[in-house]
Amino acid sequence: MSTANSPKTYRLTVPSIPDRITQVDEFLEANLQKAGIADEIISDIAIAVTEIVNNAIDHGNAGDPEKMVKMNVTISAEEVAIEVTDEGGGFDPGAVADPLAEENLLREVGRGIFIVRHLMDTVSINGVPGKGTTVRAVKKLPPATS
Amino acid sequence: MSTANSPKTYRLTVPSIPDRITQVDEFLEANLQKAGIADEIISDIAIAVTEIVNNAIDHGNAGDPEKMVKMNVTISAEEVAIEVTDEGGGFDPGAVADPLAEENLLREVGRGIFIVRHLMDTVSINGVPGKGTTVRAVKKLPPATS
Amino acid sequence: MKLSHREEAGVAILEPRGKIMGGPDATLLHDQLHEFIKEGKLKVIIDLSGVDWMNSTGLGILISGLTTLRNNKGELKLANVTEKIQSLLTITKLVTVFDAHDSIDEAIKSF
């Protein structure tokens, strides 16, 4: 693979409009495909990233189209690192209700971060009141077979 | 009132498009207002008629825009009679579930005919398989005070 | 029906106006409730003061709002129920299902 040794970073900024998630996904998947990453892994990353960006739009920026969501996608031979930053009030991930608790099973929402942690290898959430939230999630890639 | 002694019939035919209910209501209310009927009574009739026409569109004609719903509104000094006919398969009003039963209270649907019977003085439902359903509902008017 | 909404003391307040008779009305109200759920606004009041009348479609929308919010650990309250709507709630036994209040203030305090 030609990109094997030099990490590349791709950047996208979108306004907080729910329908823009389609554009975010297309941008992400196109760049991962260009880097020769397997479809199986691409869909895991895409699921996780759409969760994170939906949260940034809905919760962080509360759907205010004046507020932006920034995404960096860094692809190296070893991993794909995603960083999503919003302009919201930050939040405490420890305070999120357990989506596996019996009484929460029929809730329509509340599984996003849980799924991100399951699909990605490392996830860090940095919410600073007044400065927004940055979520960083990394997916390790299998060693190249060629 | 000038129309006191000569019953007048107004006719409207609409295709089975759910949004057309607005037009049906406007047609009905305009004619009842013209006849000098009190607002209180107009809204009772309007509630009942929108129930009947929604049923004709949704259940009778199953939302097929090629099938029509016909409405006659006859206004006399004594009463307002409504007749709504669809092109559906007819139905058995006796088989409709009781909307007051405990286990049906949280259903979103199933209260229409019950409400029509409550608001109007006489209601007859004539469903003929292959010939559609005609619902006739009459509201008695209070004696004129002038 | 026309629909607007506002927020007060952390409670989302829906303000339908006009008549709730079916057609486009159900979608409008339902979409707004789902928008609230997505944004984590789970305390919702429907202010009925501006509603001239509703038929069973309107009642169905209220029930859908109630059950959807409950499934998501939220709560729906009604405020300013007019006489005509109160009578529909009574004959359909839905008075036993909804928590209705005489004013927005009282509805807010009841959460």
Add this chain to the structure above:
Amino acid sequence: MKLSHREEAGVAILEPRGKIMGGPDATLLHDQLHEFIKEGKLKVIIDLSGVDWMNSTGLGILISGLTTLRNNKGELKLANVTEKIQSLLTITKLVTVFDAHDSIDEAIKSF
């Protein structure tokens, strides 16, 4: 996501295709389920064979369909759950909530 639907043996079958990732998807699916309820079609199957993947928005839509239909005395079944979706249902414990079948035929028979 693209959405079509058909009917078989008195059962409404929803056929979403593509990815279910949020934005416009939720409204589309939810409106169609409400349309079914209005028309009295209360046995519904969601055929997932054409869905590449979904995120929690998709799971939320499935739950909303399930609870909305149950509230209306209907039932929702899943058919042709792909491996990726099955794994999401498993880790979120939603396997215990949904009735899933390997084919449309089996899902129809299960009502």
